[in-house]
Amino acid sequence: MTSLALAADRSATARSGVAASNAQRLLWLGLAVAALALVLLLSVAIGSKDIPLPTVLDSLLHATDSDDRAIIVALRIPRTVLGLTVGVALGLSGALVQALTRNPLADPGILGVNAGASFFVTLAVGFLGIASIGGYIWFAFLGAVLATLLVYAIGSVGRGAATPIRLTLAGVAVGAVLSGISNGLALLNPAAFDRLRYWSAGSLTTPGYDNLLVILPFIVVGIGLAVAVSRPLNAIALGDDLAAALGANMLRTRVLVVVAVTLLSGAATAIAGPIGFVGLMVPHVARWIAGPDQRWIAAFTLVLAPILLLVSDILGRIVMRPGELQVGIVTAFVGAPVLILLARRRKVSGL
Amino acid sequence: MSLSAPGIDFGQPSAALRLWGGRLSARVNPRVLAMAALLALGAVAIGLVTLASGEFQLSPGEVAGALLGQATAKVHMVVVEWRLPRTSLALIMGAALGMSGAIFQSLTRNPLGSPDVIGFDSGAYTGALLVIIVLHGNFYGIAAGALAGGILSAAIVYILAWRGGVQGFRLIIVGIGVSAMLTALNSYLLIKADLKVAMTAAVWSAGSLNGMTLERLGQVSAVLGIIVPLTLLLGRAMRQLELGDDAARALGVNVERTRFGMTVLGVALTATVTAAAGPITFVALAAPQIARRLCGTSGVALLPAAATGALLLAGADYLAQRAFAPTQLPVGIVTVCIGGLYFAWLLMREARR
Numbered sequence: 262m263t264s265l266a267l268a269a270d271r272s273a274t275a276r277s278g279v280a281a282s283n284a285q286r287l288l289w290l291g292l293a294v295a296a297l298a299l300v301l302l303l304s305v306a307i308g309s310k311d312i313p314l315p316t317v318l319d320s321l322l323h324a325t326d327s328d329d330r331a332i333i334v335a336l337r338i339p340r341t342v343l344g345l346t347v348g349v350a351l352g353l354s355g356a357l358v359q360a361l362t363r364n365p366l367a368d369p370g371i372l373g374v375n376a377g378a379s380f381f382v383t384l385a386v387g388f389l390g391i392a393s394i395g396g397y398i399w400f401a402f403l404g405a406v407l408a409t410l411l412v413y414a415i416g417s418v419g420r421g422a423a424t425p426i427r428l429t430l431a432g433v434a435v436g437a438v439l440s441g442i443s444n445g446l447a448l449l450n451p452a453a454f455d456r457l458r459y460w461s462a463g464s465l466t467t468p469g470y471d472n473l474l475v476i477l478p479f480i481v482v483g484i485g486l487a488v489a490v491s492r493p494l495n496a497i498a499l500g501d502d503l504a505a506a507l508g509a510n511m512l513r514t515r516v517l518v519v520v521a522v523t524l525l526s527g528a529a530t531a532i533a534g535p536i537g538f539v540g541l542m543v544p545h546v547a548r549w550i551a552g553p554d555q556r557w558i559a560a561f562t563l564v565l566a567p568i569l570l571l572v573s574d575i576l577g578r579i580v581m582r583p584g585e586l587q588v589g590i591v592t593a594f595v596g597a598p599v600l601i602l603l604a605r606r607r608k609v610s611g612l
Numbered sequence: 613m614s615l616s617a618p619g620i621d622f623g624q625p626s627a628a629l630r631l632w633g634g635r636l637s638a639r640v641n642p643r644v645l646a647m648a649a650l651l652a653l654g655a656v657a658i659g660l661v662t663l664a665s666g667e668f669q670l671s672p673g674e675v676a677g678a679l680l681g682q683a684t685a686k687v688h689m690v691v692v693e694w695r696l697p698r699t700s701l702a703l704i705m706g707a708a709l710g711m712s713g714a715i716f717q718s719l720t721r722n723p724l725g726s727p728d729v730i731g732f733d734s735g736a737y738t739g740a741l742l743v744i745i746v747l748h749g750n751f752y753g754i755a756a757g758a759l760a761g762g763i764l765s766a767a768i769v770y771i772l773a774w775r776g777g778v779q780g781f782r783l784i785i786v787g788i789g790v791s792a793m794l795t796a797l798n799s800y801l802l803i804k805a806d807l808k809v810a811m812t813a814a815v816w817s818a819g820s821l822n823g824m825t826l827e828r829l830g831q832v833s834a835v836l837g838i839i840v841p842l843t844l845l846l847g848r849a850m851r852q853l854e855l856g857d858d859a860a861r862a863l864g865v866n867v868e869r870t871r872f873g874m875t876v877l878g879v880a881l882t883a884t885v886t887a888a889a890g891p892i893t894f895v896a897l898a899a900p901q902i903a904r905r906l907c908g909t910s911g912v913a914l915l916p917a918a919a920t921g922a923l924l925l926a927g928a929d930y931l932a933q934r935a936f937a938p939t940q941l942p943v944g945i946v947t948v949c950i951g952g953l954y955f956a957w958l959l960m961r962e963a964r965r
Contacts, residue, residue, distance in 0.1 A: 364722065365784055418960040427959060430723060430901065434956040437894050441948030444818060445941065448811065455807050462799045538792045545785065586800070593796035597789035601772055604785040 278552030286551050293564040300571045304341040305333055308578050309585075312337075335469075343473055344465050344571045344588075347529045348539060350480045352566020353487050354525035355540025356547065356558050360494045361518045362425040368541040369526035371429060372519065375535040376436035376443070377408020378527070382460055383443040387453035398472055398531045402479075405527030411435050413519050424501070428519075463536035463589025465574050476528035483524035487559060490517045494555040536589040539566055542596045549603055569596050644907045644916055651906070651919035655706070658926040659699045663691055665934060697829040698821050702929040702943070703922045705888065706895055708836055708881040710903070710921020711843055713896030714912040715878035718850050719871065720780045726897040727766075727882040729787045730875065733893065734794035735765025736886045737817050741801045744813045754816060755887040762886060765790055766879045770872075819892035819944030821929055828888055835884045843877045847914045850874055854911050892944045895921050898951045905958050924951050 280286040306317045312329050320330040354369040362371065370376070381404025385391040391400070412435045416428040447454040467473075496509035505511060526540065547561035573591035580586055663679075664670045668690050670678075677683040678691035717725040727733055739761020743749040749757065773779075773786040802810045849870045852860045857867050885892060902924075903916035928946040935941065 365781065415956050415960055426723065431956060431959055433897065434952045434959065436952075437898075437948045438952035438956070441894075441945045441952065444814070445945040445949075448814060448818070448942070448945075451807060451811060454811055454814065458799070458802050458810060462803055537795065541788060541792070587803070590796045590800045593789075593792035597793045600789040601786050604782050604789070605772065605775055 278548070278557075279550050280552070286557055289550055290560060290564065293561065293568070297564050297568050300568050300575075301341055301345065304344060304571045304575055305337045307575050308332075308337060309583050339470055339473070340465055340574070341571065342470075343467065343532070344574050345567045346473065346477065346480055347465065347533045347536070348567030348570035349563055350483065350525040350529040351536060351539040351570070352543040352562040353484060353559060354522045354529075355542075355566075356544035356555075356562045357487055357490070357494070357518050357522050357525075358540070359544050360498060360555055360558075361515065361522075362429045363498065364425070364429055365545065367429060368537065369522055369530075370436065370535070370537065370540075371432040372522055373408035373412040373432050373435045373439065374405040374523065374526045374530055375537075376439040377404035377406070377411075378402070378530045379457070379461060379535060380404050380408070380439040380443045383446050383453055383457060386456045387446055387450045398475065401531035402476070402527050405530055406523055408435060408439060409519065409523040409527070459587075460534045461589075462587035463534035463592075464587040465533055465570075466585075467532060472532050476532050479524045479528040483521045483528070484563075486517050486521035487525070490514055490521065491555040491559050494518070495553075498553060498555070534589060536570070536592060538593045538596055539570055542600050543569060545600060546603060641907075641909070644909055644913060647903075647907045648915045648919045651903070651916065651923050655703055655919060655922040655926045658923065658930055659703055662699045662702075662926065662930045662933070663695050665930075666690075666695065667938070693826065697826045698824040698929070699926070701824050701829055701832060701888070702821055702926045704833060704836055705885045705892070706899075706922040706925025707918040708840070708885055708921070709892060709895040709925065710899035710917040710919070711840070711914050712878045712881035713898075713921070714900040714903075714914050714917035715843070715850065715874050715881075716896070717900050717912045718854055719874050719878070720784055721854065722780075722784065723901055725784075727878060728791060728893075729784060730879065731765035731769045731787050731790040731794060732762040732879055732882055733886075733891050734791045734798065736762030736883075736891055737798050738765070738794050738801075740816055740890070741798055741805075741813050744816065745801055745805045745809055758890075759883055759887045762883055763879065765794060766875070770875060815942055816890045817944075818942035819890040819947070820940075820942040821889055821932070822940055822942075824889070832884060832888050836881070839877060839880045839884065843881065844914060846870065846873050846877060850914075851911065890942075890944065892925065892947055894944075894948045894951050895924050898955050899924055902951075902955060902958060924954075 278286075280289050302314060302317060305321075306312050306314050310332060312320075312333065316329050317333065319325065320327070320333050324330075351369065358367045358369055358371060359365060361367075364371075378401040381400040382397050385397040385400040391397050412428065412432045415435065416424075416431040443457075447457050493504075493509045493514040496504040496507045497511065497514060498504075499507070501511065529536070543562050543566040544558060547558045547565055551557035551561050569592060570588065573595045574588040576595060577586035577588050577591040580591075660672070660675060664672060664675045670687065670691065674683060674687050675691055678687050679696075681688075683691070712727055713725075716727055716729055717723060719725065720729055722729075736758040739757035739759070740754050742761070743753045743757030747753060747757075769783070769787050769790045772790070773783045775782070802813065805813065849860075849865045852863050852865045853867065853870055853874075855863070860870075861867055882896065899921035900912035900917040903920040904912050906920070907913065907916045909916070924947060925943070928950055929943050931950065932941040932943040932946045935946070
């Protein structure tokens with residue numbers, strides 16, 4: 262195939278998003294950023310005690326001495342920042358995994374992250390008696406990293422690099438074994454079962470910045486890697502052979518993607534529990550808006566994922582007042598209708 | 613019946629099977645057939661070992677005698693009334709799950725395809741959870757709740773994905789959405805429930821063959837006796853559909869009707885198992901892929917997947933009963949562990965060659 266034909270081919274597929282040109286994509290992205298800004302403000306304002314937006318802005322800009330400001334600084338802002346960070350991490354890792362495996366059913370969990378984290382949390386709670394989130398954050402992260410390493414090792418045994426299909430299937434196998442053992446252990450240990458059912462719902466209620474600061478470096482490195490691999494991932498989307506012919510370094514790209522996914526979703530899962538669906542859904546929506554260019558998908562995911570997570574978190578605070586609903590339970594109810602509507606309305610852009 | 617080698621090269625050895633002077637004919641691949649037979653034999657062998665072992669250890673001769681009706685009343689009771697229902701159910705339910713997985717993986721052309729793609733498993737769990745937590749129902753209540761929940765959510769996914777036809781990719785996306793909502797609802801129900809009730813529900817959701825009776829064996833075999841032959845009849849159109857919608861249409865396949873039939877039969881197979889034993893996961897996911905690797909076929913095939921499923925579930929059931937005896941594990945946990953380990957080993961072995 263000549264480069265001309267390739268270019269024509271690329272522009273033809275690039276048109277499959279809602280936004281047809283880069284100018285339109287920028288406009289959409291601008292709108293999304295504005296929406297995110299609004300959601301961030303609302304997340305600070307809404308809760309078991311509602312604080313009017315002017316007061317929020319006032320307390321953010323001036324150092325007033327009031328109860329409202331105390332709530333904002335001590336609780337709302339840390340929670341909002343956590344939501345932003347976790348949302349970005351989950352969404353971005355989902356976009357990377359789907360591009361790597363070329364499978365629309367793949368989410369960060371497919372590389373064993375959630376199963377590994379859950380397994381280690383089960384061990385920590387069930388056998389070591391660790392009961393605080395600060396205590397098992399490291400276990401969760403370690404479990405996520407080890408499980409991903411195992412998946413990659415199994416996927417890349419033998420000649421050649423790990424192919425997407427072998428990685429996916431290895432992830433299924435490892436994830437199944439680990440979650441089977443965790444479930445078995447949890448059923449034999451009611452205390453572990455009790456804690457796990459709350460942990461596995463996923464929530465953003467870890468107070469303060471201490472835990473966030475622990476995971477932040479991993480997420481920053483993960484985002485950097487994600488940005489670096491988005492161009493080679495575009496080549497990989499064309500298929501292994503064509504990508505190699507175009508000069509993409511397949512092995513390096515794959516390894517970097519796996520590292521980025523592990524850091525991003527491992528850190529997010531460690532602090533917030535296995536929040537599903539954000540990593541699965543947001544990249545699909547980003548792809549529908551922006552078309553198949555991985556760089557635009559990454560940019561849109563970066564903005565859309567925290568919107569979904571924070572809106573869900575806000576709703577979780579409202580619907581059961583004065584109680585709260587865990588954010589992991591709400592995300593699906595906020596996101597799934599959107600996903601189904603999009604799947605029905607547009608000619609979907611596959612992978 | 614005659615077997616003859618056709619003059620066309622299919623890339624793999626194949627033969628044509630003709631019955632009644634060619635009125636019913638099928639192309640068969642000897643390697644696939646032999647492998648399926650071997651797997652089925654292995655499954656039955658494991659079943660016989662399971663019949664012999666337990667608190668009350670029997671010799672192979674005693675088991676054979678009991679099965680042929682020539683044993684003492686005591687041995688007869690242990691083998692035929694206590695152990696046979698459970699073991700036979702493990703075999704036939706494993707086969708049903710394997711077939712169901714093959715159907716959904718062929719339908720979505722995705723190795724991650726399983727009945728859960730269409731929301732069945734999560735819906736069944738929701739139905740069962742509501743019965744367990746809200747209504748405090750008994751076994752039949754839970755089975756009915758699971759069936760209603762599973763079938764309802766599968767129907768919702770199919771209807772939502774329908775837009776002048778059901779396209780594989782759209783089905784997957786809609787299935788993701790509906791499953792995610794149901795899973796979220798399930799974890800909410802689990803959190804709100806009393807710890808003891810929640811653990812009961814979790815045990816059900818792991819899938820268990822404890823307490824299977826001759827009566828249940830009769831019910832399950834009667835239902836599967838209708839569904840399985842229909843599935844096999846649809847198998848050929850299913851393979852043609854894997855060529856792509858247009859090619860299948862050109863070959864005379866009614867694409868939408870085939871796809872609808874596959875969905876209904878796939879859900880029916882899983883639904884029967886789920887109603888009887890709870891959602892035994894992973895067999896449907898792994899069996900078709902394991903079978904594909906053992907048989908060297910390009911796509912997933914029904915018979916080898918069924919035989920592999922039977923082998924997997926029978927083996928898992930043996931371990932569930934014996935591994936930590938007298939503690940009886942839910943078989944679903946064992947399926948996931950040994951199935952997953954074997955699958956991983958198979959992937960590594962395949963890569964080395």
